[in-house]
Amino acid sequence: MKQYLSLLLCGVGLAASAQQAPTLTVEKIMQDTRWIGTSPDRVFWGTDSKTIYFNWNPEQALADSLYATPYNQAAPVKTAPMDRARLMAIRRGRYNQPRTAIAYNLNGDIYLLNLKTGRDTRITHTTEYENDPVFSFNDQSVVYTSGDNLFAWDMADGGTRQLTDFTKGEKPETKKLNHQEQWLHAQQQTLFDIIKDKQEKADAAKAFQQSVKHDTLRTLYTGDREVEETRISPDGRYVMYQLRKPATGAQSTKVPSFVSASGFTTDIPSRTKVGDPQSSYASFIYDRVKDTVYPVITKDLPGIHDLPDFAKDYSHYDTVPRGVIVHGPYWSPGGTYALADIFSQDFKDRWLAIVDMNTGAVKNIDRQRDEAWVAGPGIDDPEEYGDASLGWLDDHTCWYMSQASGYAHVYKTDVTSGQQTALTKGNFEVQEATLSHDKKFFYLLTNAVHPGEKQWYRMPATGGEPQRITTMTGAHEVSISPDEKWIAYRYSYTNKPWELYVQENVPGSKPRQLTFKAQSDAFKAYPWRDVPVITFTARDGATVYARLYKPDAAKKNGAAVIFVHGAGYLQNAHKWWSLYFREYMFNNLLTDLGYTVMDVDYRGSAGYGSKWRTGIYRYMGGKDLDDEIDAVHYLEQEQGIDKNRVGMYGGSYGGFMTLMAMFTKPGEIAAGAALRSVTDWAHYNHPYTASILNEPYTDSIAYRRSSPIYHAAGLKGHLLMCHGMVDTNVHFEDIVRLSQRLIELHKDNWELAVYPVEDHGFTTPSSWTDEYKRILKLFDTYLK
Structure with missing residues (x-):
């Protein structure tokens, strides 16, 4: 009997063991991403408002294909290859x-x-x-x-x-005769009958041509400039166009590729560096009825000559007029008014202005000024990000997005009276705004419920309380049907990748799931953590949002890891499936091993308004890094973490932050992994860097205090650096220059791993695996 009971208990133990979650390994996490499952992407509606199209890969092919499903059933079908290009074109x-x-x-x-x-x-x-x-x-x-x-x-x-x-080129000038040439011309006609006869015939032919009515087309000479953004008025009378004069003297970088099919090293043309000469722009109007051309006059825009506040730090700051880029126009429904969206090239101003099509004069409707840089949802420069969110409610009332309150909201202005009204208000951000075709409603995507959620609302076009349409906790990426009766959307949650849903576009409607392939059986076998979003208080009193991964008490090892998301202006302490899904899985692995992991939306992250977004102005590695170090102190004080056993890792901006932590915050980070890191901002691109740090020769203070290469002497702890050798974004040159600096400083507590075939975002599973095995080894060696 005892023997039977022993065998029975042994069998129960084996059954329990068999049901335990599989062990995570770096190899498993970093294999081809198809092991996770397949999520729908790029969702759009057909013109019939009945068919939903999306990219998908349920067959585990090499790439996604375009699928279609009627909104009233859940049976996606792959579209025919010959139909796909046309469907996308119509979209x-x-x-x-x-x-x-x-x-x-x-x-x-x-x-x-x-x-x-x-x-x-x-x-x-x-x-x-x-x-x-x-x-x-x-x-x-x-x-x-x-x-x-x-x-x-x-x-x-x-x-x-x-x-x-x-x-292209300049208009040829008609040569005017001087007095001597005029006298000689008259003399020839007086002396010689044949010359006189030829002149009379030429004059008669010219008179006949002028008497015959025929179409003529004015030649628009562009000089040494290129034509961009040509737009015609609804009635066809006016053409507004922009000319760009390419910068001269700007030197483009080249990225060498050592592992090539030819067996020879090849150079990949890349980008210029911040502060290089920029193109200049000018806009013009062509009145086809009057056959005249005149410039769009921007020199009188309010504040166009204003100096930035940082100029007071320098005695040599040049007071040159600021260049602008004019986008549009966007015409009112009756064609009465033309709205232009104008950005200063120093990133600090945005004007919405009415353009007088008869004169080229502009009348300012709204000026948005930020001493850091103007940006935010629905506001970013269309040159970089596509058309901004703006339009017309009626023939004299325009609507647009602004961060005047500190958060991105919808505003309207009567262009005749100048009266401005905020249509949405509150300490949250409107992520997207769409005006209905009948102009009765706005459809809004906002994070009003929580900074880490994205929900869909309907609001009267006159303003008022928005009505919530989506209800599931997480994020919704919405596509409206052409008849606006339905919405199709990608939805995800913290530990659940994106799936496709459809529901009626009215409050109180119920969603219906259309795809069920985002999680494979292998992926679902592991209990991925529903990581809570917590808050802590920064040293300046600000509330900081973060994800906190807590190990089981029996496994907790007293060490912690800070993960720093990249991209700078991006959000990761949220309740939807992360763009950094590999890092999410790696953080689960670390937590299984007993580490406490924290993922912080530091200063500069998206989703928290303009003050948070611009908290890194003129000092990257300042308040943003303070937030990370305050997170370290929170872990020590609230989670029982040993202050001598804290690690940090991140890629791109996250790699930069890891370097700054180990160079400028001695003793706070015991081991750090800096991946594809910016090491010197003077070597990064112009649009991103100049908006935050201005230019190296106008604001050298900002670049010196923000660039890790100047602070390398302060390195403490153990540093791993990883970088792709064909990185066309953050060039391999960056990490090479820093390595030389560390060598000259006689530092020996660092190592560099290079990846010969990888760009900024790795694509090869073997590279991902090698990189993260090194990171895990670093933490296990110096934190455990």
């Missing part, structure tokens, strides 16, 4: 005013789709590349670009006419 097309037709570009030709009949008309069939079709001439023509010029296809008679004639 990017432009509607006419009554939304009965779409003009689109497919393979360099222009098409017109009649939504009532389904008929597709091919407008062009040429070897030239035609693009950017729009409706104009009161919806009677499709206007498109070929080369630099605009052409109009008449929907009634099928005829095509050229609207602009841009020509």
Whole structure:
């Protein structure tokens, strides 16, 4: 009996052991990502408002394919290859005013789709590349670009006419005769009958030509500038265009690739560095009726000559006029007003202004000034990020996004009276804003519930309390059907990758899940942690959000690791599936091994308003790093962590932060892994760096205190650096220069791992595996 009981208990023990979660390993986490499952991506609706399209890979193929599913059933079907290009092209097309037709570009030709009949008309069939079709001439023509010029296809008679004639170079000057030349000309006609006869015939031919009515097209000379962003008015009368003068003297970098198919080292052309000469811009209006051209006049915009506040730190700051970039115009429904979206090239101002199409004068409607840089949801410069969120409520009321309150919100302004009204308010951010076709509602994606959630709302266009439509905790990436009756969205939660859902676009409706492949059986076998988002108080009193991974009490080893997300302006202490999913899985592995892990949304992260976003202005590695060190102190004081056993790791901006921590905060970090790190901001790109640190030659103070290479002498603890050798974003040169600096400083507590075939974002599982095995070994060696 005792023997039987012993065997029975042994069997129970074996069964329990068999049900235990599988052990995580670096090899398992960093294998080809298809092991996790497949999530839908790039969701959009068909023109029928009944079919949902999305990229997906349930067959575990080498790449995603385009799938389709009717909104009222959950049976996605792969689209035919020959249909995919057309579907994607129609998605990017432009509607006419009554939304009965779409003009689109497919393979360099222009098409017109009649939504009532389904008929597709091919407008062009040429070897030239035609693009950017729009409706104009009161919806009677499709206007498109070929080369630099605009052409109009008449929907009634099928005829095509050229609207602009841009020509490189200067306008030839007609030579004027001086007094001597005029006298000699007259003498020749007096003396010689044949010269007199030829002149009379030429004058008669000219008079006849002038008497015959025919179309003429003004030549628009661009000099040494290039044509950009050409837009035509709804009635076809005005063409507003922008000319860009490329910078001269800007030197582009080259990234050598050592492991190539040819067996020879090749150079990859890359980018310029921050502070290199920038292109200049000028905008013009072409009045086709009056056949005149005149500039858009921006010199009188309020504050356009203002110096930045940091100029007071320098006696040599140049007071040159600030350049601007004009985007638009965006026309009011009746075509009465043209709204321009104007950004200063020093990143500190944005103006919304009405352009007088008859004179080129601009009338300021709203000025957004930030002594750091103007940005935020729906506000970023369209040159870099696409059209901003703005439009018209009626023929005299425009709407737009602004961070005037400190958070991104929706505003409206009556352009006749100048009266401005905030339509949304509160200490939260409107992530997206879309005006309904009938202009009765705004559809909003906001984090009003919690900074770590994204929920969908409907709000009257006049303002008022938004009504929540989505309800699940996490994030929703929403696509509205053309008839606006339905929404399809990707949804995810902290430990659940993205799946596709559909529901009616009204409050109180219920979601229905359409895909079920985001988690494979192998992935679901492990109980991924539902990591809580906690808060702690920074040294300056600010509330900081963070994810906190806590090991079981029996496994807790007293050591901690700080993970620092990259990208700077990005959010990771949230309740949806992380962009840093590999790091999320690695943090689960670390927690299984007894480490306490913390993932902080430090100063500069997205989702918390403009003050948080600009907290790193002129000092990267300042308040943002203070937040990370305050997190270390929180772990020591609140979670019982040994202050001598704290590690840190991160990539890109996270790698930069790890370097700054180990160079400037001695003793706080015992071991750090800095991956693909910026080591000297003077060697990074212009758009990102100049907005935060200005330029190296105008604000050297900001660059010196923000660049790790200047602080390398302070290295304490054990440092691992990893970098791809074909990184076209943060160049391998960055880590090489820092390595030389460490050698000259006689530091011996660091090592460098290089990856010969990797760019900024690694793509090869073996590289990911090697890198993270080294990180784990670093922590196990110096923290355990």
